[in-house]
Amino acid sequence: xxxxxxxxxxxxxxxxxxxxxxxxxxxxxxxxxxxxxxxxxxxxxxxxxxxxxxxxxxxxxxxxxxxxxxxxxxxxxxxxxxxxxxxxxxxxxxxxxxxxxxxxxxxxxxxxxxxxxxxxxxxxxxxxxxxxxxxxxxxxxxxxxxxxxxxxxxxxxxxxxxxxxxxxxxxxxxxxxxxxxxxxxxxxxxxxxxxxxxxxxxxxxxxxxxxxxxxxxxxxxxxxxxxxxxxxxxxxxxxxxxxxxxxxxxxxxxxxxxxxxxxx
Amino acid sequence: xxxxxxxxxxxxxxxxxxxxxxxxxxxxxxxxxxxxxxxxxxxxxxxxxxxxxxxxxxxxxxxxxxxxxxxxxxxxxxxxxxxxxxxxxxxxxxxxxxxxxxxxxxxxxxxxxxxxxxxxxxxxxxxxxxxxxxxxxxxxxxxxxxxxxxxxxxxxxxxxxxxxxxxxxxxxxxxxxxxxxxxxxxxxxxxxxxxxxxxxxxxxxxxxxxxxxxxxxxxxxxxxxxxxxxxxxxxxxxxxxxxxxxxxxxxxxxxxxxxxxxxxxxxxxxxxxxxxxxxxxxxxxxxxxxxxxxxxxxxxxxx
Numbered sequence: 001x002x003x004x005x006x007x008x009x010x011x012x013x014x015x016x017x018x019x020x021x022x023x024x025x026x027x028x029x030x031x032x033x034x035x036x037x038x039x040x041x042x043x044x045x046x047x048x049x050x051x052x053x054x055x056x057x058x059x060x061x062x063x064x065x066x067x068x069x070x071x072x073x074x075x076x077x078x079x080x081x082x083x084x085x086x087x088x089x090x091x092x093x094x095x096x097x098x099x100x101x102x103x104x105x106x107x108x109x110x111x112x113x114x115x116x117x118x119x120x121x122x123x124x125x126x127x128x129x130x131x132x133x134x135x136x137x138x139x140x141x142x143x144x145x146x147x148x149x150x151x152x153x154x155x156x157x158x159x160x161x162x163x164x165x166x167x168x169x170x171x172x173x174x175x176x177x178x179x180x181x182x183x184x185x186x187x188x189x190x191x192x193x194x195x196x197x198x199x200x201x202x203x204x205x206x207x208x209x210x211x212x213x214x215x216x217x218x219x220x221x222x223x224x225x226x227x228x229x230x231x232x233x234x235x236x237x238x239x240x241x242x243x244x245x246x247x248x249x250x251x252x253x254x255x256x257x258x259x260x261x262x263x264x
Numbered sequence: 265x266x267x268x269x270x271x272x273x274x275x276x277x278x279x280x281x282x283x284x285x286x287x288x289x290x291x292x293x294x295x296x297x298x299x300x301x302x303x304x305x306x307x308x309x310x311x312x313x314x315x316x317x318x319x320x321x322x323x324x325x326x327x328x329x330x331x332x333x334x335x336x337x338x339x340x341x342x343x344x345x346x347x348x349x350x351x352x353x354x355x356x357x358x359x360x361x362x363x364x365x366x367x368x369x370x371x372x373x374x375x376x377x378x379x380x381x382x383x384x385x386x387x388x389x390x391x392x393x394x395x396x397x398x399x400x401x402x403x404x405x406x407x408x409x410x411x412x413x414x415x416x417x418x419x420x421x422x423x424x425x426x427x428x429x430x431x432x433x434x435x436x437x438x439x440x441x442x443x444x445x446x447x448x449x450x451x452x453x454x455x456x457x458x459x460x461x462x463x464x465x466x467x468x469x470x471x472x473x474x475x476x477x478x479x480x481x482x483x484x485x486x487x488x489x490x491x492x493x494x495x496x497x498x499x500x501x502x503x504x505x506x507x508x509x510x511x512x513x514x515x516x517x518x519x520x521x522x523x524x525x526x527x528x529x530x531x532x533x534x535x536x537x538x539x540x541x542x543x544x545x546x547x548x549x550x551x552x553x554x555x556x557x558x559x560x561x562x563x564x565x566x567x
Binding site for chain 2: 001004007008011102103104106107109110111112113114115117259261262263264
């Protein structure tokens with residue numbers, strides 16, 4: 001079942017891997033060298049272009065022209081996690097709620113496999129699929145960073161990439177869980193979209209606003225972006241929170257789907 | 265022998281909408297059971313309850329001796345959904361192989377043999393299959409692992425007449441091998457020639473379970489005799505079961521309820537040159553079931 005799910009999704013998996021690799025080549029391989037040539041100008045320009053709250057939204061843009069600073073603010077702050085989350089949402093949506101809505105799930109749930117095992121296997125396929133995308137893009141990221149002359153160790157890129165993977169897995173699992181509980185892909189996508197956007201806002205623009213800053217505890221980005229892995233390496237505690245949350249949500253998906261009428 | 269399917273007080277509500285009310289039914293080993301009713305009567309609800317796709321509001325259903333909630337029992341069931349959806353770039357052959365593995369394997373060559381019988385093309389991506397061809401794939405996956413119980417929801421939809429004949433032959437072979445078939449339909453004609461018994465559902469309730477042979481015996485049929493010379497009307501009047509008698513010169517036409525024996529013996533006293541006996545119209549019986557039960561039911565509701 002795991003193999004089958006991955007096989008069914010091989011096109012989007014390959015597509016996302018290629019797309020994200022191109023993203024790295026463009027942003028790190030092509031854009032960064034020109035910034036590195038003239039750090040003072042670009043750094044000042046970036047700060048001038050994004051004033052105040054907007055700069056917060058971009059993660060602060062500190063050390064924009066240094067290698068870790070550029071990777072952090074341009075790549076790992078917003079764009080890469082956003083793309084990865086969309087990828088995870090797509091994969092998870094197509095694994096359960098999508099087939100239920102189209103009707104192809106009917107033959108699958110009538111196989112001699114328990115509902116629980118079915119969802120566990122779909123979750124495993126999601127985790128493995130995302131892992132494959134993450135592993136390939138990690139190598140691409142490292143290779144491109146190295147060829148662009150970036151002074152960032154592999155361990156730091158690995159640490160940041162692991163964070164992206166866990167973040168995407170978490171949101172993918174939310175998609176799976178909401179899809180398992182409701183059978184509606186649109187509901188699942190909307191839930192994840194809203195949570196991701198609000199969660200991101202809370203930890204960036206909202207971090208200095210007392211009224212909302214406490215909400216950062218329920219924002220997955222709090223556990224992703226605030227550890228600054230490119231500077232400090234693995235934020236083990238934060239990543240464990242992300243992984244634990246994904247596990248709890250996967251369990252929720254399993255239990256929710258086990259109780260439900262399918263395709264009504 | 266225990267029943268292959270045992271439903272007891274099986275009830276399903278979708279919110280406040282009734283899907284099925286208090287169904288109690290036994291399906292016996294080795295029979296072909298026709299499950300009849302108009303669209304929306306509760307046939308598909310019953311079937312999906314048997315396969316644990318949906319859960320009963322009340323009551324329970326046991327399949328092959330165990331509670332339908334047991335996933336393992338489904339390897340012994342072949343199921344054709346009423347609204348079969350096959351999609352994606354995957355080729356039909358690969359999808360069948362996947363389903364076969366999940367059900368614990370299929371004898372080699374079995375899928376190909378079925379595909380040949382039904383004239384199905386397995387090399388086409390499933391999203392490119394026509395409705396009829398999807399239905400063939402659906403039948404192959406239901407039959408391929410030689411399940412003890414076949415549950416077929418509207419199996420003949422979209423099949424051309426030749427394939428329908430082949431399908432009915434396959435169903436008879438299943439019975440000959442001692443296995444059991446439940447097939448639903450909204451028209452009697454589709455199931456009456458293979459079914460041993462039929463159950464009729466209407467508005468979520470099982471209104472009758474009948475033996476098809478008994479039904480046929482009881483059915484009204486039109487009979488026509490032509491003789492070599494005019495016959496007296498009195499010779500045919502008052503025969504048991506004979507109605508709508510019309511004698512015109514050398515021909516006699518009437519409808520007969522039940523066995524035609526007295527009529528045949530009465531006719532045998534004259535020289536019969538030609539005789540026509542129409543197939544019993546079971547459909548008509550069913551229409552009366554539908555409408556009469558409906559009236560009773562409405563009375564109960566208003567009382």
